Amino acid sequence: KIKTKNYITLGSESESNLRFKLGAYLAGLIEADGSFAIHNKDSKAKKYTPRISIVFNLNDKPLAEKLMSIIKVGSLHNRPQQGCVIWQIQSIEDVKKFINLINGYMRTQKIEALHRAINWYNEFYNMNIKALDLDYSSIDSNNWLAGFIDGDGTFSINLTDRKKKSAISTKRVQTFFKIELRQNYHRDCSIELGGISYFNILSIIARYLNVNVYSRSREKKDKILHSYKVVSHNLQSHVKVINYLDKYPLYSSKYLAYKDWKYVVEQIRLRAGKPLTTENITGIEKIKAQFNTNRTEFDFSHLDSIV
Numbered sequence: 001k002i003k004t005k006n007y008i009t010l011g012s013e014s015e016s017n018l019r020f021k022l023g024a025y026l027a028g029l030i031e032a033d034g035s036f037a038i039h040n041k042d043s044k045a046k047k048y049t050p051r052i053s054i055v056f057n058l059n060d061k062p063l064a065e066k067l068m069s070i071i072k073v074g075s076l077h078n079r080p081q082q083g084c085v086i087w088q089i090q091s092i093e094d095v096k097k098f099i100n101l102i103n104g105y106m107r108t109q110k111i112e113a114l115h116r117a118i119n120w121y122n123e124f125y126n127m128n129i130k131a132l133d134l135d136y137s138s139i140d141s142n143n144w145l146a147g148f149i150d151g152d153g154t155f156s157i158n159l160t161d162r163k164k165k166s167a168i169s170t171k172r173v174q175t176f177f178k179i180e181l182r183q184n185y186h187r188d189c190s191i192e193l194g195g196i197s198y199f200n201i202l203s204i205i206a207r208y209l210n211v212n213v214y215s216r217s218r219e220k221k222d223k224i225l226h227s228y229k230v231v232s233h234n235l236q237s238h239v240k241v242i243n244y245l246d247k248y249p250l251y252s253s254k255y256l257a258y259k260d261w262k263y264v265v266e267q268i269r270l271r272a273g274k275p276l277t278t279e280n281i282t283g284i285e286k287i288k289a290q291f292n293t294n295r296t297e298f299d300f301s302h303l304d305s306i307v
Helices: 013-033 058-071 092-102 111-124 144-152 199-209 235-247 254-271 278-288 301-305
Strands: 034-037 051-057 075-079 084-089 153-164 167-182 213-220 223-232
Touching (some): 034 111, 051 092, 058 084, 058 092, 092 111, 144 167, 153 254, 153 278, 167 199, 167 235, 199 213, 223 235, 235 254
Antiparallel strands (some): 153 167, 167 223
16 A cells, blocks of 8 residues: 555645536536446556546537646547547546535436545555445535536437428427436446436426427447437526526537527527518528537636636
């Protein structure tokens, strides 16, 4: 064992403030698109200290850079052929700092990996980091869901022909918000840490939005993938999404998709069931032309609001 001083909480007032503002968001982000790598102490392979990686879409490199500059840990690695940027956190001090930021804010089975990392540090580096429990506070009590949506959420707008006597009379617009997650965690996980199924966290989100959890199975190459998904598909659930995200904003480029999506939802609400006007259709078609994967211009000025 390597003897070093104990670490229980973040040491400075500025770091405590950082935990308050970003801890829950970062926990949601890593639970959606992040991972822990922890050496198995029973393995004969070369020992390495715990590492953390968070994957960002290549378009979201400004967010990765912003978070890294604020928290001052890790390094960025461009993977243009894979369409992503990876934020890797490897040094002992950096990983310890990140653990202290997210510890107590996690809501999914990935807390099992966090606890293994904490136990590794406590055992091999004589630290005294307390492994905090799952966060069971209400889903709208912090910005965890915003981080989770930045990783796993999707906004969509559908515009289809509406026919009358076989002739196109107008257009129909539909808006959806979706979170989809595989059904099971990849390791054994105790009941105290949520068990192996992701159904519980998806059902918590679904109850908040007052919608259902759906089960989905699909083939991908030679595998069958099973997932759970939550879909907001009506004005009542959309209002819940909007109220939350106006309070706890997104930081990735999905923030831009959310603004467009929110505008279209508002147009639907104002129409109150009346057909789309030509002006409505033109405006929505313009939005769809640069929506999600069609977007070519990105404005990240909203990142100025992080801290």
